[in-house]
Amino acid sequence: MASIKDVAAEAGVSVATVSRVLNDHPSVSDDARTRVLAAVEALDYRPNAVARSLRTDQTRTLGLVISDVLNPYFTELARSVEEEARALGYSVIIGNADERPELQDHHVRTLLDRRIDGLLLSPTDGGSPGILDAARAGTPMVFVDRWIPGLDVPVVRADGRAAIRDLVAHLYGLGHRRLAIIAGPAATTTGSERVAAFRDALAEYGIPLPDAYIGEGDFQAESGRRATEGFLDLPEPPEVVFAADNLMALGALDAVRARGLRVPEDLALAAFDDIRWFVHTDPPITAIAQPTPELGRAAVRALVDRIEGRVPESVTLPARLVVRRSCGETNPSPSPVRRSKS
Amino acid sequence: MASIKDVAAEAGVSVATVSRVLNDHPSVSDDARTRVLAAVEALDYRPNAVARSLRTDQTRTLGLVISDVLNPYFTELARSVEEEARALGYSVIIGNADERPELQDHHVRTLLDRRIDGLLLSPTDGGSPGILDAARAGTPMVFVDRWIPGLDVPVVRADGRAAIRDLVAHLYGLGHRRLAIIAGPAATTTGSERVAAFRDALAEYGIPLPDAYIGEGDFQAESGRRATEGFLDLPEPPEVVFAADNLMALGALDAVRARGLRVPEDLALAAFDDIRWFVHTDPPITAIAQPTPELGRAAVRALVDRIEGRVPESVTLPARLVVRRSCGETNPSPSPVRRSKS
DNA sequence: ATCCTCCATGTAATCGATTCCACGAGGAGG
DNA sequence: CCTCCTCGTGGAATCGATTACATGGAGGAT
Structure with a gap:
């Protein structure tokens, strides 16, 4: 060459x-x-980009470590990240942590060894050594979707509180009183926050959230299946299950189907994260939609601001409820004029 | 540092x-x-990996350019590629071509500029200059899933011919005679091969495949929707639509739903590529499943063989038919004993 | 005519590693 | 006791770029 x-x-x-x-x-x-x-x-x-990088001490490359490539939410995020980065003249190297802290650390270290200019991170856990070191060393860094409290690192994320309140209102209106949640790992912010928001919303209706109605998931389908099995084995099973991400919702669907039960008649289902397939599942699934591409773009802009010496800003965007049929027939009262159904 | x-x-x-x-x-x-x-x-x-790479002239990095990250098939492929590469001591940089040849070329060039050790490619078109140059320059390269004929580059892929024949047999057995296909771009091997295999299989039953029954898709959902609309507008619409990938199947589902029609009663549907959601769609979708993780692993091994001076081998693995309900009720004859249905 | 300035260009140092080569010490063999 | 090997080590070249500094020529001002 x-x-x-x-x-x-x-x-x-x-x-x-x-x-x-x-x-x-x-x-x-x-x-x-x-x-x-x-x-x-x-x-x-x-x-030769390698030689150039060595001399200039910049690679014009961003690292993106996501929790799970098989999760459509993250792949949509990755896509918008790459797009925005490309527009700004950067490349992106993606690391897939598979929800495993040690794999996450492996990727963070590898990326740092390659002297990426900045790191976009959706941490799998509450603060692995690799991330903490990087943050302390002053590596330009931005958290996206999930974050680690106590670090001075900008966060770009969606706030689901309002949407979760809307969801609970919707469920309550449908007559549901026993509501369960499949949570993500407590070590992740999205894992604990969604439970807290759900509990708070329930409290507004005087509904408690017993421990038995909190399933321990890890954002993977299999854990959603297990948690749902657990709920169904309860002496008093919940009427609704709210899965904290789309993969656990898939697992819940697996469990319901395995028992020959039906959604929403036997068990209603809602999910955090909206994906295209939810329109075509049996039944279509009610979900909370995040403005995913906007999140990716905002995260890249924040990171590049940080890299290029400007002051990066944290961004919080609202999520919104998308009602479908998986929690029961929609209340027809809001539009009493229309009679024709279907 | x-x-x-x-x-x-x-x-x-x-x-x-x-x-x-x-x-x-x-x-x-x-x-x-x-x-x-x-x-x-x-x-x-x-x-410093940058300095080391400059000196040793190797980056221990593989480039993977896939056609579309939003396609679950490719993300599963990417995942297994990364996994196997990591096991062999390599990192992977993924480039997403979004089915656009110019974006694909952009990524190929960027990866080459970074002096990756080898390139894994699922070409979006029949041979863009970037790829041809790279192949001629002797860059270690392996095609995965799709390939470009006439180049001396190993190919790792699944052979769907047998599975497509099984599918046609299944459809014929169900009484369907008017079968349509939504093809991928003719410039891709998977685009044209799947049509050819489908046509050949139909021929065995004396069924023709008229041009009107070949929808022009681009492996994206939107094109599947458009093609299906086209079929439904025909004076004599097909009874079955076979989508050449899972995203176009999603688009087909959108089209069917938009008209208030039902699968499989009004139009049966089958897809190439099996994904987890197909189990839970309404109705569950009959699909042809590729051994995706194996393909990814085999591709990495072939590429690393080539990089490290061994002789790489092309690999072809069989795909298989997974029957669900989207083409009509399965023939009950195999198990006449069971009566109870529910 | 003299001096200064500005522009185009080349020389060489530098980034952080790897690796060839030379060198000195120590041990073995004659 | 001398020679030869082996082993551990350091000096310096090298990879392919960028860039500070030096240089020489052209042109303008006085």
Whole structure:
């Protein structure tokens, strides 16, 4: 592969001049410029990003460590992150933590070894050594979706409290009184916050949230299945299960189906995170939708601000409730005019 | 951030010795080794991968350019690729082409600029300049899922012919005679091959595949919706639609639902690629399942073989039909004993 | 005509690692 | 006791870029 020296030789100039042309430095004669450009063309030369990074101490690369690539929410996030980053002249390297702290740390270290310019993180746990070290070392960093309290790192996320309150109102209106939740790991902010918001919303209706109605999930489908099994085995099973992410909702569906039960007649279901398939499931699933692409874009902008010396800002965007049929027929009262159904 | 010089100073040895310890070269005294290790610990030193890559001319990184991250098939593939690569000591950088040739080329070039050791590719089109150049330049490369004919590059893929024949047999057995397909772009191998296999299978039953029954899709949901609309507007609409990937099946479902029709009564549906949600859609969708994780692993092994000087092998694995209810009730004859239905 | 300024260019240092080569010490063999 | 090997070690070149500094020529001002 041709190097800058080859180009210099071919064009009959020094490597400095070639470099200047490539980085369009003003003080280069037209003559030299055209000769260099011709040489670049002739040799099919492409600058070696590795060498450039070593010298300039910047890679124009962002690291993104997400909790689970198989989760459509995160892949949508990853996509918008990459898109925005590309628009700003950065590449993105994605690390998949699979909800495992040690894998997360592996990726953080690998990314740091590659001297990425900044790190976008959706932490799997409450603060693994790798992340803490990186934060202390002053690595430009932004949390997205989940975060670690107590660190001076901007957070870009969706606030689901209002949407969860709307959801509980909807469920209450449908006559449900025994409501359960499949939580994420307590070590993640989204894991604990969604439970807290749910409990608070229930409290407004004087409904308690007993421990037996809190399933311990890990944001993976299998845990959703197990938690749902647990609920169904209870002497007094809940009427509704609210899964704190879409994969656990999938697991819940698996469990319900395995028992030959039906949604919403035997058990109603709602989920945090909306995905396209929820429109076509049997029945369509009521969900809380996050403005995922906006989150990704905002996170990249915050991180790049931090990298380029501006002051990054935390961003919180609202989530919203999308009602479908998985919690029971919608109350027709809001629009009493329309009679025709279907 | 501490460099190898700092470690050398701290340990009272030369950088050469530090390097030898780090790469566990045999000829280092125990004394020197322990002092270096202590210094590494004390300074929290991590080797700069950029500098190392520049010198050794290898990055221990694989590039993976996939057609669409939002497609669960590719994300499952990406996951298994990363897993296997990590096991073999490589990192993976994923580029998402979004089914757009120019974006694909952008990623290929960026990856090459970063001097990745090898490239895993699922080409969006029949041969963009970027890919052709890379192949000619001798970049270690392996195609996965899709490939470009005429290049001497190993291919790792699933063969769907047998499964498609099984599907057609299944559909024929159900009494369907007017079968349509939503194809992928003709420029991709999977786009054209699946149509060819479908046509051949139909021919075995003496059923033609008229042009009107070939929808032009691009592997994205929206195109599946449009193609299905087109079919439904035909004077004689098909009884079955076979979508060449899961996203187009989703689009087909959208179209059917928008018209208030039902699957399979009004239109039967089958898809290439099986995903978990197909179990819970209304109705569950009959699909052709690829051994996706195995494909990812085999592709990485082939690529690493090539990189490390061994001879890489092309791999073809079989896909298989998974029958569900979206094409009509399954023939009950195999198990006449069971009466109870519910 | 002299001096100053500005512009285009080249030389060489530098980034942080790896690795070839040389060198000195110590042990073995004659 | 001398020679030869082996082993541990350090010096320095190298990878491919960027960039500070030096240089020389052209042109403008006085």
